[in-house]
Amino acid sequence: MRYCLALDLKDDPALIAEYERYHEKLWPEVEDSIRSAGIREMEIYRIGNRLFMIMETEETFSFEQKAAADAANPKVQEWETLMWRYQQALPLAKPGEKWLLMDRIFKL
Template sequence: MTEYKRYCKTLTLKNDPELIEAYKKVHAPGAIWPEITKGMKEVGILDMEIYILGNQLFMIMDTIVDFDHDLAMHDLAKKPRQSEWEAYVSKFQNTSEDASADEKWQLMERIYKMD
């Protein structure tokens, strides 16, 4: 079994059905700017999935074992087009245009794991 760290995060979108549908299109296969995916991989993010219910997002982020979340998010913010991407998607999110991904996506606490 491959070893990795898993992080779960949440973010709230603006409660507007048109904006929510547009946000889904922005995240459709092939729609994410290639620099964004490349930057995430460079900081140690191995895989990421985002789920939605209403206007609530839930992210599962799998990373390398020695992943340092704070350092990686700091480094990610400096990657090419990252701040441009965050400003672009902020129009869908309950957040400010200049917020970083780390400021937007809140880490969740795991309270249960099936044995």
């Protein structure tokens, strides 16, 4: 399965650069949590302060199971708290939402 998600960064060049540096060397515990959830590939793209994530997952992948596993993993929670220093919710996000799932509107 392929999922596409969006999120914004705070519009501050220094914070954006710092956020990108963290992603040059992802914490091993965070990478392990991504892979163990059934995510085979993940890419994040940026334009300005808008982020776009593409995830290729196993058929068994579940956002709910991933969220539960992340909530029980102290290192992932530490990462998420740190990343929130750089991130901001999209204007249409509900309270507590970060990455929002995008709808595909075209395929060639």
